[in-house]
Amino acid sequence: MTATPVYAAVAMQLAARSIENTPDRTAAREQMLVMIAELEGKIRSSAIFIEQYAGSKVRLAVLPEYLLTSYPGRISIGDFADKAALEIDGPEYAALGALAERLNMFIAGNAYEVDAHFPGLYFQACFIIAPSGEVVLRYRRLNSMFAPTPHDVWSKYLDIYGIDGVFPVARTEIGNLAAIASEEILYPEIARALALRGAEIFAHSSSEIGSPLDTPKDIAKRARAQENMAYVVSANTAGITNTSLPLASADGNSMVADFKGRVLAESNSGETFTAFADIDLNALRTARRKPAMTNFLARQRLELFADVYQQESPQKADSLIQNNEIIVPDRDYFLRIQEQTIERLIKDGLI
Template sequence: MSESRTYAAVAMQLAARSVERAPDRAAARQMMMETIATLGPKLRSASVFIEQYGGAPVRLAVLPEYLLTSYPGRISIPEFADRAALEIDGPEYEAMGKIAQEQKLHLAGNAYETDKHFPGLYFQTSFVIAPNGNVVLRYRRLNSMFAPTPHDVWSKYLDVYGLDGVFPVARTDIGNLAAIASEEILYPEIARAHALRGAEIFVHSSSEIGSPVATPKMIAKRARAFENLTYVISANTAGIVDTALPEASADGNSMIVDWKGNVIAESNSGETFTAFADIDLAALRAARRKPGMTNTLSRQRNALFAASYAAETHQKADSLIREGGVITPDRDHFKRVSEETIARLAKDGLI
């Protein structure tokens, strides 16, 4: 794609539908496919409106976090994996791939996913599907409070996927795309690791509190954009259906942030496509290639921090590795790890 061209990106603010109360696996899978079936018409009508409104053609659409299933709740990890986690080449990806093909756009989203290399576990996965229907980016969430992550099986995960598989960047004709999952927007290192590999646009699927005042995540989105000279396309849920929570607890404030840290589009509450904006890659790339105080990415001196990050003082890797094998944890495992980490840091005088 020529750098002189622009295109539109849209953060689709849609309601997630919980499968926790589905009677069995088949019912849960049917619910997920029903949700996918609603996406095509909503994306198509949003794209038509955006272009009629005067925008460029929509080439990138971002969906909210765990749109197909909602969060796991207290279901055991094996049960939730069986009920709600997608297979890498499963029918759900095929159905979403058809939408991307039919509408000639990149479709980014987030789902729970199984992996044949790690039986008994699932990972929360952010993905990008290209206009040819293929998944061109698969990023597994690295920092989660209550679910398995690649860091919990770190030594084996690196053997299987390598570091480029941990921080993948998809080089596409609409720019270099990378994913940040939900709460991870609060961790500067995750965004930075992607930016150091060339990421220009962060797709951020989230399910978070919406508010008329700035929340930590809202502040972080602007910070991650400015400090890395990247766009952030952040799609929030429009509430979560069929859980014990009030439906609008995670609703509103989907946004697009430009590489200067400016919010250039933001939604109110409810299901909506109103967080859309033109993406100007030429301007972003020109800023990255110009020396100056605001070029925070090129001015990074990574060697200054390497020793501090190499010291494994905080949360340790491989919490789910025992005697060289992967174990399946109970839900409280992750809380225990956190408590043990805090106790150790306090003992060592680090917190």
């Protein structure tokens, strides 16, 4: 086993900036680029402090969920796609790539983006950008309450991107990286699928209510780390600006958890870099390769569950494909789908 140096990862707890009150697409795009420019000083100064304080070089910085735009609210799906969703080869990704290059580190984050294969829709995407400036991982959120997902256009999405595009893992010099979006940390199947494809570090971009009490997401972060023998680097927002919400409504509790589910660092409220910790890949890989009761990955018996998972899914695929055409839903569409799903599960005696 080749020795891998220990390095630091940091969850940058920063305030998201809503585009809700920007007058048009041009103003929204200008605001996003200004915010990307502001990131450099915050990440660079944080990395310098961490290296001086802890002696470890920062190789990975994780940014919070929808940092550049905040969530869509009641803006229609088509309008939000036009106003706020990034293009894969657009100027925002170019600016983020240049930022990663100047900082010489991996930057993980989350944004809404459009895809030419699915006109009128947008997906919530997690990305990881290498120090070369290249986007080495793009993961589209698979489970969302109020937005389109690849599962809603499943047959066409699989034809275009394949399963590697659904559950991507980037094999890099700092380990095998994967991304989990927001509340998806609550769904163990997503993290397990990525771990079974080799993921060692989960970059988790989130925007959630912080609390001194254990929240469901806090518990899930530790659980996903422990059961998959992986690090979780979880960056929460430090509130959301330019909106009518009270500023600190989604603030605090960024954390780094190790592969035993132990919290190595956790932030309080406000903009901060204090959720940082060492990533020790040698220790993780040694644990994964050691025969033991605690080797949860090696002890998986997936055939046991195959028949259960092949049963009819509560949420059906391809809900946004009708007569082989992509439809653009209204905001309440997804709530109606969930109501119908609950009715069917009650009828079938499953809930």
